[in-house]
Amino acid sequence: MRVIRTAAAQLGPIQRSEDRASVIARMIALMDAAKAEGADFIVYPELVLTTFFPRWYLEDRRDADAWFEATMPSAASAPLFARARTHGMAMTFGYAELTPEGQHFNTSILVDKSGAIVGKYRKIHLPGHVDYDPGRTHQHLEKRYFEPGDLGFPVWRALGGILGMCICNDRRWPETYRVMGLQGVEMVTLGFNTPSVNSQRGGEGLEQRLFHHRLSCQAGAYQNATWVVAVAKAGDEDGHHLTGGTLIVDPNGFIVAELVGEADGIIVHSCDLDETRFGKETIFDFARHRRVEHYGRITAQTGVVLPD
Numbered sequence: 001m002r003v004i005r006t007a008a009a010q011l012g013p014i015q016r017s018e019d020r021a022s023v024i025a026r027m028i029a030l031m032d033a034a035k036a037e038g039a040d041f042i043v044y045p046e047l048v049l050t051t052f053f054p055r056w057y058l059e060d061r062r063d064a065d066a067w068f069e070a071t072m073p074s075a076a077s078a079p080l081f082a083r084a085r086t087h088g089m090a091m092t093f094g095y096a097e098l099t100p101e102g103q104h105f106n107t108s109i110l111v112d113k114s115g116a117i118v119g120k121y122r123k124i125h126l127p128g129h130v131d132y133d134p135g136r137t138h139q140h141l142e143k144r145y146f147e148p149g150d151l152g153f154p155v156w157r158a159l160g161g162i163l164g165m166c167i168c169n170d171r172r173w174p175e176t177y178r179v180m181g182l183q184g185v186e187m188v189t190l191g192f193n194t195p196s197v198n199s200q201r202g203g204e205g206l207e208q209r210l211f212h213h214r215l216s217c218q219a220g221a222y223q224n225a226t227w228v229v230a231v232a233k234a235g236d237e238d239g240h241h242l243t244g245g246t247l248i249v250d251p252n253g254f255i256v257a258e259l260v261g262e263a264d265g266i267i268v269h270s271c272d273l274d275e276t277r278f279g280k281e282t283i284f285d286f287a288r289h290r291r292v293e294h295y296g297r298i299t300a301q302t303g304v305v306l307p308d
């Protein structure tokens with residue numbers, strides 16, 4: 001048994017007017033609740049310190065820097081790191097990273113029980129578009145405000161196992177999980193901000209979005225025999241609704257816990273990393289079953305090459 005008692009900590013809506021101190025206070029309250037349920041690891045959403053700002057078009061991208069963190073821990077998030085150390089609780093959370101060189105990433109960090117940042121991931125699959133798109137019911141400007149991640153899909157030895165991170169749209173791409181699966185990952189954590197309606201297909205509503213969200217997380221977990229912990233920022237932000245769907249998937253692809261509603265809240269589950277062994281040693285024993293000589297297109301091509 002190698003159990004990580006894991007809390008998935010959903011944040012409800014963060015309005016554009018809400019400041020970081022208020023958000024950090026909400027995150028600390030969730031951490032206290034997780035501690036009370038015996039958690040030793042807490043997973044927070046993507047871009048958790050601010051509203052989901054890629055919905056807002058700004059002519060001058062530099063004006064968006066107000067939503068970024070130039071240091072981490074930042075002054076605003078220091079109380080969260082302090083509380084985590086007090087609780088002896090490891091954590092992950094997502095934020096907008098502005099590097100000293102002036103680069104912009106949609107980033108997630110892994111912080112160990114001592115409060116040290118032991119892992120960093122920068123979102124690779126950026127959805128949306130760069131310029132204002134009048135054809136959309138709402139904007140989704142991640143390609144405007146962020147660069148694609150430059151750290152690959154790393155994993156880290158932490159909390160007695162092998163952990164990895166991805167972010168939101170990454171969960172829809174099988175390559176994300178497989179690259180970590182090929183490194184033996186036993187738990188993938190991810191945060192997400194998912195608009196409840198498709199800005200290009202009005203008929204696609206909340207239930208379809210939640211279906212695709214669960215499908216993506218369950219497939220990634222099953223096909224790589226890993227736990228997946230997916231945590232929403234949910235609810236109505238300045239009139240723009242984000243889905244809930246915070247959930248924990250076991251290494252066989254079964255959802256073992258899902259949070260109902262769109263407010264701040266936690267689900268806590270004892271995730272035994274040894275439950276990954278059966279899948280990794282039988283149906284998804286990559287060394288015995290994969291035939292890489294036939295997979296060339298996956299890295300040779302970016303887009304589709306149609307037959308003659």
Ligand code: ING
Nearest residue numbers: 127168169170172192193194195
């Ligand atoms: N949000 C959405 C997500 O992947 C999206 C964007 C929604 C893409 C639905 C495709 C379909 O959940 C982020 N932040 O990636």
